[in-house]
Amino acid sequence: MAIQHPYLLFLGDAPDQLAAKTAQGVAHWRPDWCLGQLRLEGCQTDLGLTDMSLEEGAAAGAKTLVIGVANRGGVFSEKWISVLEKALLLGYDLAAGLHNRLADVAVLKAAAEQHGRRLFDVRHPDREFEVANGRKRSGKRLLAVGTDCSVGKMYATLAIEKEMRARGMKADFRATGQTGILIAGSGVSIDAVVADFISGAVEYLSPANSADHWDIIEGQGSLFHASYAGVSLGLLHGAQADALVLCHEPTRRHMRGLPDYRLPDLRHCMEANLAAARLTNPEAEFVGIAVNTSQMDKAEVADYLGRLEGEYGLPTVDPFATGVAPIVDRLQ
C-alpha cells in the first residue's frame, strides 16, 4: 500500500471542523503534498488551502483524492458517490480512513476497475501478515506509548520525525492508524489486524534498515486501557523499540471511554512499558515525555513540565507548544 501524492483533500459537506480532523492532520504534516481542498455545498470547514474542483486538482497534478472527513451516519451519500466516481474517471486514486469501505460501494469498485485506479481503505489492512518472529532487526526504533488513548502519540512521533529530518538524521514515521497512514502514504491500521498477527504486522511495518536509520513508530492505546491493551502490547513487542516516549494528557479524569478506570501513575506506566518492551529488546529505554498541555491552565504548564523533568530525569516537552528538540538532542 503506497498512496501516491500530491493529494487533493476532499472535505465533502463537513458540518464542522472536527469532522474534518483527518484532513487537517494531513494538511498540517504534509503541506507539500496537499495541492488544495475540495468542498461541497454546505461544507462548514476550511483548511485554508486553495479551493479546487476535481478538474482543477487534476490539472495541477493531484494523484489521489483523500477523503479526510467523516461521513454522516457512516454511509456514503449519493452526493459523495457521484463526486468520487467522477474523480476516478479523471484519473485520481481514492484514499479514505473510514469504517465503511470505498471498495464496498459497487459503483466505485466498478469505476476503479474500469479506469485502472486504486481504492485505499486505510483502516482495513489490504494484506495478510506473518506471525512475529521476534528476531532482532538492524536500524533503530522509537515508539510512542501512552497513559491512555488519544493523548498525542501521533503528533509526538510526527514532530520527532520532522525534527530529526531537519537535522539531517535518517528518520521515517511509521503509521499505525488511519490518519497517520494518510499522512505517511503507507502504514498498517494495527487495531484492525487479526489478533494473532499484531506483532508480526509491526515487524513488517518497520523492517531491517541501516544502522543509523530511525523508524519513528506511532503508538496506539495504552497497556492500561482495559479495551485495547492487547493491541498496545503487541505493538510494543513487534516494534523492538530502542527508545520509548511516554505520552500523557494531565487533565484526563478517567481512561477514555471507561468512566470507572483511572489513569495510571506515570512511573508505574513507564515501568510496565519498559518491562514489556525489554522482552524483545533488552536495551529499551525511555528517552522523553510528551505532554499534551492543550487543556491545562497555561500558567501551570511550565511548572508541570519542569516537575516531570526533575522527577523522571527525562526531557519533558509539549510537542505542539514547545517542540521535541530536547528529546531529539538525547537521541542524536
Place this chain on the structure above:
Amino acid sequence: MAIQHPYLLFLGDAPDQLAAKTAQGVAHWRPDWCLGQLRLEGCQTDLGLTDMSLEEGAAAGAKTLVIGVANRGGVFSEKWISVLEKALLLGYDLAAGLHNRLADVAVLKAAAEQHGRRLFDVRHPDREFEVANGRKRSGKRLLAVGTDCSVGKMYATLAIEKEMRARGMKADFRATGQTGILIAGSGVSIDAVVADFISGAVEYLSPANSADHWDIIEGQGSLFHASYAGVSLGLLHGAQADALVLCHEPTRRHMRGLPDYRLPDLRHCMEANLAAARLTNPEAEFVGIAVNTSQMDKAEVADYLGRLEGEYGLPTVDPFATGVAPIVDRLQ
C-alpha cells in the same frame, strides 16, 4: 454459534495419531457426545470408538459430523468433499477447526443451503464483537495463563470444569481455541478476532452469571511470547479473572517457535500476569500451578511438584497424571 451434539467424529484418511488430535480431545472430554468415528480407506488412527458409516451415525442420532483431523496441505480433497456433501444430504451439520473454511467450498456451501444445514468453521469468528467496556460482571471466573504456548491450558481448564461439576459446583468451560470450541460446542477462537476486540470478545464469551457460577476460561499464548502476547493480555483483561492458574512445561528449552527466547522465570511470569489481571479485577489471585510433566523423567516429577508447591505456596498438580482436586479444594 452452538454446535449440536451428539457428534460423529470424522477421522478421514489421517496419516497418524497426531493428525487426529482434535478428534482425540473431543472424544476424551465429551465421551457422551461422541457416538462413533468415521474412517476412510487408509486412515492410520483409531480413537477406540465404534466405526460408523454416515448412515449408521445418522440412524444412531448424530447431529453433527465433526472434522477432527488436519487436512493434508490445507486443502479439502475430492474424497473428503464427497463424504461431507453426503453428510449434509443426510441431515448432519458440519463442524471443523481448520484454517481453510468449509464455507469456502462451493459445493458444501450450496448443499448446506439446499438442505438447511449449518457449517461451523470454528477457527473463524462468525460474528462481530463490541469493544470491551471493562465493567465488573457478576459470577466468578478462572483463567489459565502460561509460561508459553501449548503447555496444557486447555487440558487444565477442562479438568477443573470436570472436577467442579463432579462436586456439584456450577462451572462452564469457556473455549478460546478451535479444539476447545468443538469440545464445548461453542466459544470464540480468540486469536482470530480483530485486534481491537480481543477483550470485548472475552467479555462476550463469559457474560454475567449467578454469584456462585464459575466460568473456567481457556487461556492462549503467554505474556512472554513475542509473537502472541497481545492476545494473552487482551484475554487477561477481558476475563476479569478472580482466579488464575499458571500452566508450565518444565522441559521446554525455548519459547515455542522462537529459538532465541528463553522461558520466563515462574515467579516473574506470575507477577506480570497478576499485575495485568488486576487492572480489570483488583481481587485476582493465583490459585494453583498446573504442570505438564509428560516429557519429564518420571522419577523427578514428585520432587519437582513438591518444590514448586513449597516455593509458591500454591497447590501444584499435573492435571493429567494427578488431577486438579487440590486446586478445586482451594476454590470451593
